[in-house]
Amino acid sequence: MxxxxxxxxxxxxxxxxxxxxxxxxxxxxxxxxxxxxxxxxxxxxxxxxxxxxxxxxxxxxxxxxxxxxxxxxxxxxxxxxxxxxxxxxxxxxxxxxxxxxxxxxxxxxxxxxxxxxxxxxxxxxxGGGAAVPAVAPGPGVAETAGPQRPALPPDCVAVGAALLHVTRRVLILPDGSEAPLTPSEFALLHLLVRHPNRPLQRDWLLEATSEGEEPEAFDRSIDLRIMRLRRKVERNPSRPEAIRTVRGVGYMFVPPGG
Structure with missing residues (x-):
């Protein structure tokens, strides 16, 4: 065969x-x-x-x-x-x-x-035993040689349509405005961006990020926080590209361009 x-x-x-x-x-x-x-x-x-x-x-x-x-x-x-x-x-x-x-x-x-x-x-x-879907380049980014992406500001990570400012613990939106993050939202997003392209289990995310001001004891609280974050960072929250669901496991952060 x-x-x-x-x-x-x-x-x-x-x-x-x-x-x-x-x-x-x-x-x-x-x-x-x-x-x-x-x-x-x-x-x-x-x-x-x-x-x-x-x-x-x-x-x-x-x-x-x-x-x-x-x-x-x-x-x-x-x-x-x-x-x-x-x-x-x-x-x-x-x-x-x-x-x-x-x-x-x-x-x-x-x-x-x-x-x-x-x-x-x-x-x-x-990709073991199956092809891994390619992530399409973002708007205005050529697939071949062309202009380089502008450098990110210090202490910033691109997350979907927004920038996470790690030191100030806020999101910088495309129009330049800032969106505040609760302590538990920041802890969750920061943990995700530190492990790009790796599926992280829901239970572990909950345990590792619920020790701040907003302890959330309910099992589905991690899903609610993910939903709130998607509303802030995704271009289309109903079709998330940056914070993706991994069935049977949990969630995964995918940086722009993969």
Missing amino acids: TGTAMPAVLVVEDDPFQRQTVEQYLAMQGLRVAAVGDGAAFRAAVEATMPDVVLLDVGLPGGEDGFALARWLRGRSARVGIIMLTAAGDLVDRVVGLESGADDYIPKPFEPRELLARVKAVLRRS
């Missing part, structure tokens, strides 16, 4: 039962899966063939944990998807995992169907 090869998933888990269970389940879903139990075997497997997605356990035997291996892998490839498997849903592990270059995390114990959904979401982002 010819055609595009199945996406390759590498499972790194020291517990033999869990390793075998995950490997067999993903293989039954049509994925090409390999599994190893420690950092040395992981490095050897990557050297032999770069996978599309790695499921990387945090707690591993030997001198290196999953965070160190994630940094090593991210240094070798920007495209490979990395999903950290964290124990007990520890928020510290989640944050450190994302800072180490991971695309997502999933706390143990996890439902196999949720794991599969996370793997598919990361595959879509990384």
